[in-house]
Amino acid sequence: MTVNGNDIIIAGGRVIDPALGFGKEADVIIRNGKIENIITPIKAKRTYEDVAPDKIIDATGNLVVPGLIDMHVHLREPGREDEETIVTGCQAAAAGGFTSVCCMPNTDPVIDNQETVKFVISRAQEAIANVYVIAAITKKSEGKELAEIGDLVKAGAVAISDDGHFLQNPELMRRALEYAGMFDIPIITHAEDSFLSAGAVMNESYQSTRLGLKGSPSVAEEIAVLRDIKLAEFIGGRVHIAHVSTAGTVAAIRSAKANGVKITAEATPHHFTLTDEEIGKRFDTNLRVNPPLRTRKDVEAVIAGLVDGTIDCIASDHAPHAEEEKDVEFDLAPPGMIGLETTLGLVKTQLIDKGYLNWADAIRKMTINPARILGLPGGTLEIGSAADITIIDPERKWTVERNKFRSKSKNSPFIGRELIGQVGHTILGGRVVYKSD
């Protein structure tokens, strides 16, 4: 077999593609940036004798999966390029095994108009990941007037969200759902009743009582979720619930799905890993996140929701913040933590190794599920599709280190934690964009 100068053979790995229902050892042939073939059973190495050795990636013992998709990240550009840029955020994505990211519109200015969508897309041309834009529902995400949603979609937006804020006005949310339906895009809800959560910096629980910190009750999220479920049911619109964090939310989505409501949901690694008990141990401002870390019961419910399919996707909610903004008193720090580079390791360590998910189910939630919800290309290794591929060393142990983050910001509470499962190669359109040490 001969391959041309740009081609790669990924040899001997276990290929997992949930979209195709494929899961066995196979060689993946990449040609002209596309997946040319998947050959099984794997061939002896000598079969590829005429291929230059540097064009063969030996994936023996590794997993070869569709390039991962993170449907919820904050890239901070335009406006806070000191915290992250589209280029550095995509470097972090590549290091985390993601070939596609969807960026939220709460930049400065907010992505609420065609020009800003186009700006992000043009900046992404230099980046080493596909960037898809989630634009604002309302102008400046202020919750007062609809943004020009038709224009936004025409410019390339794949969904709309006022992420960071709940669209508190139910009448406006109803109109947004009706309007977005014309373009067949989902609305991504940041579910948090802003009256119930006003001033809160953590979950309301015994922990907030003990620490004397203002807590946001789980019902602040659940009331918001239930409202949008009812609106989606009434309108027939598509709602996606971002960063599910409470047991009540999981239960509400489960029952809505059973009733045929068009609703989907995602959960973050921190919400299936950490509880609010962590906060009082060290007042680490990297644990300040919105929605807040909840109780053990909530973490278990989120995991159960991932297991039974109530929660469709795993997304990082990668939220970079400058060191000076986080190196302050707990309640003065802005909410958010970075996540692109720790998501895969946490999925393996917390979900797969603990027996909750198998690899195929986990990969499905980071590939084809978000691709289908947002109508993105990719998420599969189907022959002829773009060669966006992630190679994972599933048993490799590594320690999260501050100075190894590709992200421009370092605000992770997982620094120092040992994780299992690391990205070996990230391949974007047939090009190796990241390779581990």
Added chain:
Amino acid sequence: MTSSTLQSRHLLGLEGVTREEIKLILDTAETFREIIDRPIKKVPTLRGITVLNLFYEPSTRTRISFELAEKRLSADSVNFAKTGSSVSKGETLKDTVRNIESLKIDMIVIRHSSSGSPYFLTQFVDSNVINAGDGSHEHPTQALLDMLTIRQKYGKLDGLRVVLIGDVKHSRVVRSNIWGLKTMGASVAVCGPSTLLPYEVEKFGVDIFTDLDEALDGADVVNVMRIQLERQQAGLLPSLREYTNLFGMTRDRLHRLNKNYTIMHPGPMNRGVEITPEVADSESSVILNQVTNGQAVRMAVLYLLSGKKEERGEEA
């Protein structure tokens, strides 16, 4: 058995502080209380030690009490108040403290509106840190002085019934009192409007009342907390008038208490709101004695922590 030293080099709160340590602080405070009552109220114990009083929130009693405690121990003290400082120019807490510490400070007393800020300081300073009240979290020296005052009257804390009345949700004094009193074997009840009882407050292991008369039944000590007008504005109370009707400590409720009862208040008092002047100034009131004891307790804490050095960033 009394231990002769404290485990931590900081006093960040009373949660996790042992019975032996509390007893040590109270016993030490008793000896300093004698010094305060002398004509010459000064000892050379902390000569050469410099203490920074870092007050990010207004305070009368606690600030003056710490300052006098430092002076009576012959420490040098410097005072920082948020107003008039570079905080108004945007300087962070961390930068402010690191700069002042560069002037060679040994101990820091901090009052701050953010819960956890004393712990935050321990992550980057070499000084001993004493919490003089952080947000709604803890106010350990207030609870220690409350316990000293109770112990002086009854000779013990074990087995006494103490009722803490008022804004449990926002009160750091209540939290520190709960930790300390329970550790010392007292039985603790809290009483206040349900909007001011925080979520899962029962997990503190205290009895909970929303009816003041019921709470007072059989109690030895009543510690009345200040109620703030802001709570009405925040929608937590219909009015201070109604609060006074339901939770005001008045003379006609006193008969429910055990004989030899004690009335306490950490100050500042809203006379006529949470407590009537009649009760506040009665023979059973030890409110001014609390203030004097506060100085002795703070002397004891400064003395017991001074010179304790360990690695920075330890688990506190």
